[in-house]
Amino acid sequence: MNKVVQALLYGAFAACIGYLSAAPTYQYADPELAVIKLSLNHAADRVEECTKLTPQQINERAMKGEPINECARARRPLAVELDVDGTTVLSLAAIPSGLWNDGPASVYERFAIEAGAHTITARLRDSARETGWDYEYSEEVDLVPGRYFTITFRAGNGGFAFR
Amino acid sequence: MELIKRALARAFARFEAVFEYAFGQRNTPFACLGALGWYFYWIVAATGVYLYIFFDTGITDAYASVEYMTHDQWYAAGVMRSLHRYASDALVIVVVLHIFREFAFDRLRGRRFFAWLTGLPLLAFIYICGISGYWLVWDQLAQYIAVATTEWLDTLPVFGEPIANNFLDSTTLGGRFFTLMVFIHIFGPLFMLLLMWIHIQRHSGAKVNPPRPLAIGTVGVLVVLSVVFPAVSQAPADLDVVPAELGFDWFYLAGYPLLDIVPGGQLWLYIFAAFLVLAVLPWMPPAKRVPAAAVNLENCNGCTRCFDDCPFSAINMVPRTDGRAYESEPVVNVNQCTSCGICAGACPTSTPFRRSGPLQPGIELPHRSIADLRDELVAGTEKARVVIFACDTGDTDDLEEGGVKVMRLPCVGMLPPSFVDFALARHYADGIMIAGCAEGDCHHRLGNEWTIERMARRRDPYLRQRADERRLCLSWLPRGSSRRRQRALAEFRAALSEIDDE
Structure with a gap:
């Protein structure tokens, strides 16, 4: 046994752990940039409208324990668009969740952007319409470097919310 | 495969010669990497129990309680915290070396596959426990881990609403997910202990304690490191602020920067493929069947x-x-x-x-x-x-x-x-x-x-x-x-x- 080499090896072990447990630092984001987070979870309209049943049909179904609505389960994809200063930075169609595509569609996006004044416009389409948008919101915002800017959506609260 | 094993075995032999010279054959760490793993596990568990006494499990007060331990009670809880971290890091080192060494010396094939296979979930659990531990400090690193992990988990098609929404901004911050992490960080190690027990089931008289000189030397050096270079928190988490530069524990978090360059779903595939390859290694190639006694x-x-x-x-x-x-x-x-x-x-x-x-x-x-x-x-x-x-x-x-x-x-x-x-x-x-x-x-x-x-x-x-x-x-x-x-x-x-x- 050589105590000196042993001490050196213990020292190397400690140095390796001590250093790599906190360094080198990892640059996750540019502190000069702001980061926009867009997050929404929303159920679009169904692909097919529910068939209108007569009261008699509803009664019959209720007696048999069958569903009293006749609808195809699948929902439409959710169209979402985000513009910054008139330039589209995000445009996507979110697929509804669930094995039968009958659940809400979710969008979660995060991207860095130059800090400063910007006009941000968020749009969403959840219906069968082919042109135009069901929800649209635009606001002039001042993005602060090193901070998040969050865009959320709640249909019940009137649509998009910027904070 | 044989060539890789031989090259690795040669590398180990050269490296270990230095350790044998320093520690002697019986006390060389390479001969008891598994036992050292157990030893570090117990250090982490014991220090964790002590830290839990002072830790506030609510998301709003967690950071303050860790700061109290680190600064006000630096001589006891502070040292324990550092020891908790450094022993966890040491655990990763010995486990990774253990895996490579058993592979290099071909101690995984044939009827010895059991310990290899049961060791793989252990590897995953070490990371789950370690990462959930960093989460609990609720500093900027924890915030980064929370956001990056939930965003990554969201790439799996199992969650209805993105779970990253729990950490969207300060207005949406809730303790629900944090509490789940506390639960994982406590029960994960307990489950790990069960897996460790299964891991050595086919080894009679399994070595679960390193030689005493090595045990004393190792814990001594970790205590010295804890006192000289104590583990500290980063700035408190603020979900409205983007964590820019982070002090990183590379033993546990080395995979996270990959999320910046590889889509999350793809990273899951890589990890799954890596585990699959590790799982079939005992049969690559199958060992020659030798009659049993x-x-x-x-x-x-x-x-x-x-x-x-x-x-x-x-x-x-x-x-x-x-x-x-x-x-x-x-x-x-x-x-x-x-x-x-x-x-x-x-x-x-x-x-x-x-x-x-x-x-x-x-x-x-x-x-x-x-x-x-x-x-x-x-x-x-x-x-x-x-x-x-x-x-x-x-x-x-x-x-x-x-x-x-x-x-x-x-x-x-x-x-x-x-x-x-x-x-x-x-x-x-x-x-x-x-x-x-x-x-x-x-x-x-x-x-x-x-x-x-x-x-x-x-x-x-x-x-x-x-x-x-x-x-x-x-x-x-x-x-x-x-x-x-x-x-x-x-x-x-x-x-x-x-x-x-x-």
């Missing part, structure tokens, strides 16, 4: 020595089935037997002196019988004055020279001590050398340990008193030590010459 009941008196000495728990003692007046008989579990032959070396009927009837001990390897071993010893030893019993994994290829006969065994633990006495008493050799793996690092786990004890007359079957110990040389060396082995042989032959001259 076989019991010859007519020569077995149920003494249980084979049961006691089997390193892989492959022998069970069951009530006697042949009507003879013995209590029990051994039954070999062929799915666990690695055909090391240590049971044959333990069997008191494995004696070459036997004259009545054929030499067939109570238990032996069908493909390497004790009778063949005696015949091989007797044949052709007229000119060979030194007989070397060497294990298959040793570096003994260069030892065969004039006057030296090398007899290879799956493990030197297969050699019954009576063979040494037989060879010397019947003048089949002037000297016997037993050349095996390094002490405490037997390829078959316990072969050299049992041999040392048997030859020192501390373990049954004992070497007979009349055997001249000066004519017996035990040479325990790690792989890649052929020159040292040659030197040991030369010294032994010189010593034999001196004895003959007396």
Whole structure:
């Protein structure tokens, strides 16, 4: 046994752990940039409208324990668009969740952007319409470097919310 | 695959030589990486229990409670916190080395697959426990981990609403997910302990404690590190602020930066593929099937020595089935037997002196019988004055020279001590050398340990008193030590010459 080499090896072990447990630092984001987070979870309209049943049909179904609505389960994809200063930075169609595509569609996006004044416009389409948008919101915002800017959506609260 | 293993084994051999020089063969960390893993686990668990006393499990007060421990109670909880972190990091180091080493030395194939496979979920749990621990500090690093982890989890098609929404901004922050992390960080290690227990189930007398000098030295150095360089938190988490530059624990978080360049779903695929490759390694290629040890009941008196000495728990003692007046008989579990032959070396009927009837001990390897071993010893030893019993994994290829006969065994633990006495008493050799793996690092786990004890007359079957110990040389060396082995042989032959001259 050589105590000196042993001490050196213990020292190397400690140095390796001590250093790599906190360094080198990892640059996750540019502190000069702001980061926009867009997050929404929303159920679009169904692909097919529910068939209108007569009261008699509803009664019959209720007696048999069958569903009293006749609808195809699948929902439409959710169209979402985000513009910054008139330039589209995000445009996507979110697929509804669930094995039968009958659940809400979710969008979660995060991207860095130059800090400063910007006009941000968020749009969403959840219906069968082919042109135009069901929800649209635009606001002039001042993005602060090193901070998040969050865009959320709640249909019940009137649509998009910027904070 | 064989080339990779050989290259890795060579690298380990070179690296370990330095450690062997510093720590001695018995205390070298590489011979007890698994035991060191257990040791670090217990340090992490003990320090964790202490930290939990002062830790506030609510998301709003967690940071303050960790700060209190780090600064106000730096001498106790602060040191414990650092020790908790550093022992966790050390755990990663020894576990990763353990995995590579077992692979390099081919200790995973054939019937040894069990420990390898059960070790894989352990690896995943180490990371789950470590990452959830960083989460609990609720500083900027924790915030980064929370956001990055939930975003990554969201790439799996299992969550309805993105779970990253829990950490969207300060207005949406809730304690729900944080509480889940506390739960994972407490119960994860408990489940890990269960897995660790399963991991060593096929190893009898598993080494779960490192040698005392190494244990004291290791914990000492971690305590010194904790005092000199204490673990500290980063700025408190603020979900409205983007964490820019982070002090990173690379032992646990090295994979996270990959999320910046690889889509999360793709990273899941890579990890799954990596685990799949690791899981099939024991069969790449499949090990040559070697017959398991076989019991010859007519020569077995149920003494249980084979049961006691089997390193892989492959022998069970069951009530006697042949009507003879013995209590029990051994039954070999062929799915666990690695055909090391240590049971044959333990069997008191494995004696070459036997004259009545054929030499067939109570238990032996069908493909390497004790009778063949005696015949091989007797044949052709007229000119060979030194007989070397060497294990298959040793570096003994260069030892065969004039006057030296090398007899290879799956493990030197297969050699019954009576063979040494037989060879010397019947003048089949002037000297016997037993050349095996390094002490405490037997390829078959316990072969050299049992041999040392048997030859020192501390373990049954004992070497007979009349055997001249000066004519017996035990040479325990790690792989890649052929020159040292040659030197040991030369010294032994010189010593034999001196004895003959007396």
